[in-house]
Amino acid sequence: MSSPVTPPPTPQHVGFFRGPFARRSWTELLFLLAGIVPAALGLAWFVVVVAVGVSLAWTVVGLFVGGWLLLGTRAFGALYRLMGRAMLAVDVPPPAPFRRGTGFWGRLRALLGDVPSWRAWAFLLPSFVVSVVGLVVSVVFVAAPLGALTYGFWYRFLPLQQAADGTMHRGTQYGTDWFVDTPGRIWLQAAGGVVMLFLWPYLERAFVHLERLLIVNLLGPTRASQRVGELERSRGRAVEDADDRLRRIERDLHDGTQARLVAVAMQLGEAKEQLAPGEPVPGDALALVSQAHDATKDALVELREIARGIRPPVLDAGLAHALATLAARSPVRTVLDVEPGVSAAPAIEALAYAAASELVTNAAKHAHASTVWVLVEPAAPTRPPRPGEQPATALRLRVRDDGRGGAVVNLADAPAGRGSGLAGLVERVRAVDGTLTLVSPPGGGTRVDVVLPLAVPSGSRAATGLQAAAHATTGGDDGAGADR
Structure with missing residues (x-):
């Protein structure tokens, strides 16, 4: 629930004699003035949460x-981060967004186990x-010096007071x-006011620095969550990069190696025609x-076949x-229903095609089905949108057959780093924050629902690339259906 103490950024230094006149001093005073109401509300919220x-x-x-x-304490954290950014030059990124759990107890665990909420709650009391x-x-060190410096003008309007000597x-x-009430004492008091005025920025700065420390270390992400976020973003980019790399390999094989082999085949064909039967041929040259x-x-x-397995050109x-x-091309009767306008990022479409290919192959090879139905339609998102993202639909691939059923998913049998049957397909779908649901009662056919986001999320939990997904497009020969 805690994060390592992180020193806040050091503001620009202001000299001693410039302190009372520097913009920074008055901006920090404005921050303290503006923060008194949120601080009082935050204390009340702190007590309400406890009570x-x-x-x-x-x-x-x-x-x-x-x-x-x-x-609700997250709202106070967002407000203080905004104030710190506007008046204290402290740009603290928001913590990880709240992720609602699934199921009754999952939602309760998500609420009570939300670390950023606990840290924001812990911020309220010391901040107040x-x-x-x-x-x-x-306020005292600003108002008192101003009163002392102008005292010589307004002290005459004070009421008379009687001393002990009458x-x-x-x-x-x-x-x-x-x-x-004498000139010497009036000047002495003015001098004391000047000293207080020049000490004011340093005293104020100490409290504001404490506030900066609280904002940075309690309202921002922990180092662990920042590291996780960086890994998620890098893995999301890895998925996209892997798909681009597969495209380049397929193009290079098609335009380079394949073209050269075609030229060799043509040359051999011409040589074979010239070495026709009836002509004198040295040795077994014709056979060779x-x-x-x-x-x-x-x-x-x-x-x-290799080029098609890397990325089928038909996906273009x-x-x-x-x-x-x-x-x-399916060996069994396949009924296809794709709703118009359903499209996704190239990497997601490649994964959807790989999933459909493997599931259709499973139905023909292992389930002994006579008919397979493939449906592609929009679906609800697989996760709540992150801050800054627009809510978007997802893509649902449903593959159903009338085979013998009894399919199961055994993730323990899936080798690390590559897919194998349904277990490998589950891992590849999870790599892009997708879900796979299997319903396969014995003798009742099999239905598999695969829900994928329309774009590769920056927070993908695993992204070893789409090589394994592309490998499945060859027809699932890497053990497809091994989980049946």
């Missing part, structure tokens, strides 16, 4: 109420103390009989050329066209 949480903790509903109140004490000290005095009284010609054609077939025409081609 309600303790009094209702014995009921499940009370735990939810306490959790929602605790979640620092804000109140800092504001009182600052004499009457008009002025400020210190102690029992010491009145500031024929074998080389056949081997070259076989290599071309294998090269086409869109997911709907690629699935139509898959259905036409």
Whole structure:
């Protein structure tokens, strides 16, 4: 719940004699003035969370109420981060967004286990103390010097006071009989006011620095969450980079190696024609050329299969066209239904095609199905949108067959780093924050729902690339259906 103490950024230094006249000093005073109301409200919220949480903790509903109140402390954190950015030059990034759990107990655990909410709650009490004490000290050390410097003009309007010896005095009284009503004492008091005025920025700065420390170390992300965020963003980029790399490999194989093999095959074909039967041929040259010609054609077939496995070129025409081609080549009757306008990022479409290919192959090879139905439609998002993201629909791929059923997912049998059957497909779907749901009662057919985001999220939990997903597009020969 705590984070390592991180020193806040050091503001620009202001010299001693420039302190009372520097913009920084008055901006920090404005921060203390503006923060007194949020500090009072924050203290009240702090007490409410404690009172309600303790009094209702014995009921499940009370735990939810306490959790929602605790979640509300995030609003105070956002307000103080905004004030710090505007007036203290402290740009603190927001903590990790709240992620709602699934199920009754999952939601309760998410509410009560939200670390940023607890840290914001812990911020409220010390922030109130620092804000109140800092504001009182600052106001006193600003108002008192101004009064002392102008005292010589307005002290004459003060009421007369009687000293212990019976004499009457008009002025400020210190102690029992010491009145500031002579020129020497008036100048002495003015000098004291000047000293207080030049000390004010340093005292104020101390309280503001404490406030900076609280904002940086309690309202921002922890180092662990920052590291996780960086890894998630880098993994999300890795998925996109892997798909781009697969595109380049497919293009290079198609335009480079394959083209050269075609030229060799043509040359061998011409040589074979010139070495026609009936002509004098040295040794077994004709047979050797024929074998080389056949081997070259076989290599071309294998090269086409490799290129298709890396990234099927048919995907360039869109997911709907690629699935139509898959259905036409399927060994079983495949009924395809793709809703118009459903499109996603190239990496997501490649993964959806890989999933469909593997599931159709499973239905034909392991489930002994006679018909497979493939449906592609919009779906609800697989996760709540992160701050700054627009809520968007996701892509649902549903593959259903009338086979023998009984399919299961056994993640323990999936080798690390590559997919194997349904277990490997689950891992590849999870890599982009997607979900896979399997319903396969024995004898009742199999239905698999794959929900994928429309774009590769920056927070993907794992992104070893789409090589494994692309490998499945060859028809699931890497053990597809091994989980059945």
